[in-house]
Amino acid sequence: MYKHHSALGLATALRPVQPVTLLRPHAALRAARFFTEKFPGKSLYAVKANPSPDLLQLMWNAGVTHYYVASIGEVRLVAETLPEAVLCFMHPVKAEEAIAEAYFTYGVKTFSLDTIEELDKIVRATRAADGTPASDLNLLVRLRVSSAHSKLSLAAKFGAEPNELKALLQATRQASDALGLCFHVGSQAMSPTAYAEAMERVREAIIGAAVTVDIVDVGGGFPSWYPGMEPPPLEDYFAIIHRHFEALPIAYNAELWCEPGRALCAEYSSLIVRVEKRRGEELYINDGAYGALFDAAHIDWRFPVTALEDDLTQPLAEFSFYGPTCDDADYMKGPFMLPADIQAGDYIESCPASSSAHRTRMSRARP
Numbered sequence: 202m203y204k205h206h207s208a209l210g211l212a213t214a215l216r217p218v219q220p221v222t223l224l225r226p227h228a229a230l231r232a233a234r235f236f237t238e239k240f241p242g243k244s245l246y247a248v249k250a251n252p253s254p255d256l257l258q259l260m261w262n263a264g265v266t267h268y269y270v271a272s273i274g275e276v277r278l279v280a281e282t283l284p285e286a287v288l289c290f291m292h293p294v295k296a297e298e299a300i301a302e303a304y305f306t307y308g309v310k311t312f313s314l315d316t317i318e319e320l321d322k323i324v325r326a327t328r329a330a331d332g333t334p335a336s337d338l339n340l341l342v343r344l345r346v347s348s349a350h351s352k353l354s355l356a357a358k359f360g361a362e363p364n365e366l367k368a369l370l371q372a373t374r375q376a377s378d379a380l381g382l383c384f385h386v387g388s389q390a391m392s393p394t395a396y397a398e399a400m401e402r403v404r405e406a407i408i409g410a411a412v413t414v415d416i417v418d419v420g421g422g423f424p425s426w427y428p429g430m431e432p433p434p435l436e437d438y439f440a441i442i443h444r445h446f447e448a449l450p451i452a453y454n455a456e457l458w459c460e461p462g463r464a465l466c467a468e469y470s471s472l473i474v475r476v477e478k479r480r481g482e483e484l485y486i487n488d489g490a491y492g493a494l495f496d497a498a499h500i501d502w503r504f505p506v507t508a509l510e511d512d513l514t515q516p517l518a519e520f521s522f523y524g525p526t527c528d529d530a531d532y533m534k535g536p537f538m539l540p541a542d543i544q545a546g547d548y549i550e551s552c553p554a555s556s557s558a559h560r561t562r563m564s565r566a567r568p
């Protein structure tokens with residue numbers, strides 16, 4: 202991986218044969234400081250969005266002390282990279298062995314769940330050898346909320362339904378030192394209304410279960426700018442979240458958390474690819490659906506693209522991409538706007554934030 206200040210300079214001077222990731226540490230620092238200074242609570246970095254150790258260090262330097270980790274691989278990575286970081290293991294379905302390792306080896310105290318089975322698993326896995334239950338757990342119950350305002354739905358897989366919440370919250374209260382509620386409105390939430398509606402579900406859940414709640418975690422979903430997706434300023438999101446949080450019937454010292462991924466790392470890295478062939482309006486490039494451009498292929502995400510050539514003179518035209526494998530599925534529909542005279546051998550820079558986890562070893566568990 203090269204570190205270079207100018208994408209154009211890199212492409213024209215080095216003419217790399219392989220795709221190259223370009224890093225912009227100052228942009229990640231700026232994004233992290235924005236959250237640590239302006240979000241009216243605690244910002245946990247969602248490590249899955251980009252688990253690069255360099256980026257983790259940058260987050261720490263910018264004042265991010267808490268990290269949302271979703272696998273034991275991420276627990277190990279963050280604990281090794283940032284020994285003083287507070288880790289929150291927030292995947293609602295965890296292996297019992299992973300919970301035990303996180304708790305006993307890495308001191309992880311914060312877990313999420315959306316079923317009684319997962320609660321039982323956490324309680325079992327964190328018991329002392331003499332059978333004494335752990336008394337220092339922060340347990341966050343995940344609610345199912347709508348993804349209607351988001352570009353990438355997270356509504357189907359996780360989250361307790363309203364009719365399950367009363368029993369689950371009451372049982373979780375018994376097992377926890379601090380009880381929390383969490384949700385995810387879906388990634389790239391295009392309207393702050395998404396959080397207002399989800400906070401209403403939180404309010405109903407608290408009233409229905411009559412429990413004392415210590416943490417409300419509004420998850421990720423904070424949007425970045427992409428072509429055709431221009432969201433309102435993040436300050437609008439923060440204001441609505443704060444207003445709804447303040448009106449909740451929760452403990453006087455309750456904490457507000459969020460778990461941004463994309464919003465913290467979107468501008469950290471970009472990808473430089475080479476056009477290997479042009480067929481009409483289709484460009485064959487050297488990364489794709491099985492690499493860093495997963496989202497462009499699988500959810501038709503239109504990443505911003507720029508041609509890194511100064512001799513292209515024609516106006517922008519619409520292109521689609523094929524990746525480097527032999528599969529038809531390795532296709533990115535776009536449309537991606539590039540100069541009409543782009544050709545084989547030319548370089549393109551794109552910003553595939555949140556896809557980097559697909560190509561790092563830490564998105565998988567260590568053997």
Ligand SMILES: Cc1ncc(COP(=O)(O)O)c(C=O)c1O
Binds near residue numbers: 247385420421464
């Ligand atoms: C539970 C949870 N929190 C936070 C995130 C980060 O979301 P985003 O990148 O939309 O901010 C994700 C992403 O999938 C998630 O599943």
